[in-house]
Amino acid sequence: MNGVLLAGLYVLMAVGLNLVFGVMRVINFAHGELIVLASLMTASAFTAYGTSPLLSLLVVVPVMFLLGYGIERLVIEPVVDTPQMVSLLTTFGLSLVLINGGLLLWGAEERAVPVLTGAFRIGTLAVPRVRVLTFGIAAAATLALYAFLRLSDWGRAVRATAQAPTMAQTCGIDVRRVRGLAFALATALAALAGSLLVIMIPVDPQVGGLLILKAFAVVVLGGLGNLLGALLGALVLANAEVFAAYYVSPVLSEAVAFLVLLGLLLLRRHDPLAVGTA
């Protein structure tokens, strides 16, 4: 049960990464830091004004959306058509700047938002309330994204840009603005994940690296650019972790998760770089 709920958060963390890669072939190494930034902002709002994270995310998410747009136009856009490592190192550099900023503004201490503790009891199971909520919001957000991409004009533009940028351009789509939008959306989703994450675990400016590894694992399991695959990937990863932590040992649970990841990677048949249909 725990695994399924955890998966919800993992999907949210991974969806943004997936979107960015799908649309512009860039692996955003700063994704974890964006999640953390939102977490820290949420925590600060809580300690300073007592605002519930569910309320503060109404501010945090749009702010991060704008930040994401700005980052894309300034830093990402110039490296869109370059070799993989160039964009990777660029986003890595960005992540360092964000970490340092976080350390300067918030210090190295962990921040937590201790609300919604306690659990629902279903028979003998104790289901933490916060995880149910997170799962609910994550599911809603993912569905919303799916609907957006499938049904709205902008969403179609995003998919077109992802599948065939030059074609899309000839059809009159402003590819640069679409990319900016996609990155901004991805950042907003990361921010949502961050606001929810900080309710569950304490966050400090340097955990971004750990988070992005989890997101990577999900994305890779499901297939880069494939939203539904990401959902499956998250389920597999989360459950593998929970399972391993309980039955094997906590030390090796992360290793097991990675081994699962590696195993599945190696078993993939079809071309992993195909952009998904979602």
Add this chain to the structure above:
Amino acid sequence: MKRAVVAALLVVSIVCGLWGAAAAQKPVLVGASLSLSGKYAKGAEFQNQAYQLWVEQVNARGGLLGRPVELRIYDDRSDPATGVRLYEKLISEDRVDLLVGPYSSAVTAAVSTVAEKHRLAMVAPMAAANEIWQRGYRYVFQVITPASLYFIGGVELAAGAGLKHVAVTGEDSDYPRDAIPAAARRATELGLQVTDLGYYPKGTKDFSSIITRAKTAGALVLVCGCYEPDAIQLIRQAKELDYSAKMYVFGVGPALPEFAKALGKDAEFVMGSDHWDPRVKTPGNAEFVAAFQRKFGREPNYHAAGSYGGMQVLEAALKQAGSLDQDKIRQALVRLDIATIFGRYKVTDAGAQTGKSAFIIQWQGRKKEIVWPPDAASARAVIPAPAWADRR
């Protein structure tokens, strides 16, 4: 002719006097690398502040050996290899007069080799791993409570309260690997049953499996060698998963004020091992706490106290040695047996701490009370802790 000689002598003596004064005014350089970024950054912040406070105070008192003290700190990024390089820099480029230790056993393990190689005495306040002092080094000195003495008090309290079954776990890093086996051994000596839940990797955020296994095994006492974030998360999840142990003895986490702040009333009845408490009646402690609070706007924790205590030890050793001769300082550090704000300092010939034991604290009525050892206690231990469902 005589007047010329007198004039010359006068000039020479004035010049010498000025030169001597200049040399006397040359600051004593104290060098260290601290983890200002990286995984140890949080703990090192307090250490940094304590070092700074001590320097400020010692200068107000006239400095060391009549000279002002200057601190030089570099960032080792929580990386032992960077630390090694920076200590080499401090020694051969900055030519520091005195060394003090970095944060964490891992970094200290690596940089202690540099100190030993150059034969510079180094007080290492924030290093706990026993192996550092098992290598035959002569120039490194421990200040902190040895890890093996962290939980002894907790185990004795459990035995005294008639609790028979103890579950042990811990983070997979230096101190738990010394503290937990020692605690398990003492428990077995006292006739208690011990369930080993294994170690968990650094950075673990989810303890549900550990708690569930403790619950299933029927252990009524949970001993965990962990740091503050894990301790907080453990209690949160214990409540979520409805595991009501009769005693929680967590390592260094519960001793920190942030623990109670983060958990609110859920922190009640949790015990931890404490190296030090602001209210402990060690010499000069109250003044230290007040000064720290004034300067940095927050109460010091044991990282700060230990680091400050380490500086006090250094100062005392320097006074005894009477010069900056490293061998004299080393001898003084070996023989010293003093009380600092942190507690007693007394080391073995190898430099390992033997005089300092850990206090056991418990949160009672939103206050941190010292419950062990009995002669230092400020209140009696409350055992068993009420179940989660019974708490309002």
Add this chain to the structure above:
Amino acid sequence: MSVAPLLAALVVVGGLGVLPLVGSAYALSLGYSVVTFTALAYSWNLVSGYTGYVSLGHVAFFGVGGYTTALLVTKAQWHWLLAAVAGGLVAALVAVPAGAAMLRLRGPYFAIGMLGLARVLERLALGWDSLTHGGRGLYLPPIIDTRGVYLAAFAVLLLLIAGTFWLENSSFGLRLLAIREDETGAESLGIPTARLKLMAFVFSALPTGILGGIWAWHLSYLDPGTAFGINIELTAIVGAILGGAGTVWGPLVGGLGISLVGEALWARFPRVHLGLFGVILVVTMLGLPRGLATALMRLRALPPTRFLIRRAVRQEWRAQGLPLGRAATAPID
């Protein structure tokens, strides 16, 4: 081909060589770091620069070499140099099955897969504490003279430079480049891509492992975070990319540059060195995506290094009576 930059390069390398004789303890320590990271950049370049298979888990071999060496030294009392070489061999051995499995993945999947491998090995080192002492780390006998360590690392660096130069001028290297540019095309030309990729992979793992072993001896201490640290991985990669991947000059320029710049940064700007490093990275990537050395080579500030193979090509064409215009002797990039 102007002589000045070549002389400058020789002075730099020569200077590094005599450092043990003239440098202070700090200069030696810093020099050791610089040499190691430059050598790591070279070994990473061997596979990732030439085949285009960008690995984010190269440090896996560093750690394997480090732990092998540390264990041989502490448990079996081997001499450190022998133990380091053994570490390299073990790393190369591990690289065979790892490469066979991983190299089937393309692009970002390979990168992340290797990252995952490094994390798995780190966890293994943490968890297998009966062997590795887990998080407590291994304590090696203290090192007295760092000059030996420095010279060993320097020797590895020289071998790597020579090896890269050989690669640059060999048909093996050309075939690897073909894989980088268009793997399916290369396959259709009959190039045994799988075997060649694996060879490059294993060849790059060997020196990496040796360097890891020397690192452990130099610190007299090793724990999983130090052996498999991601900052080691990233410094090596940054050095290679900033200098220019897939070239001979690249890792030298980049490795030296990044190590010295990094050192200056955290000594002078303790609170913001991380961010400054990030800014430098971003700016360099935006301005010089193919690396500093490549730009310098285009400006003729650095001599080209493919001259041996170009001479061979020219001789071949001459023998076949083909016209040799400017196009035929233009730099192959």
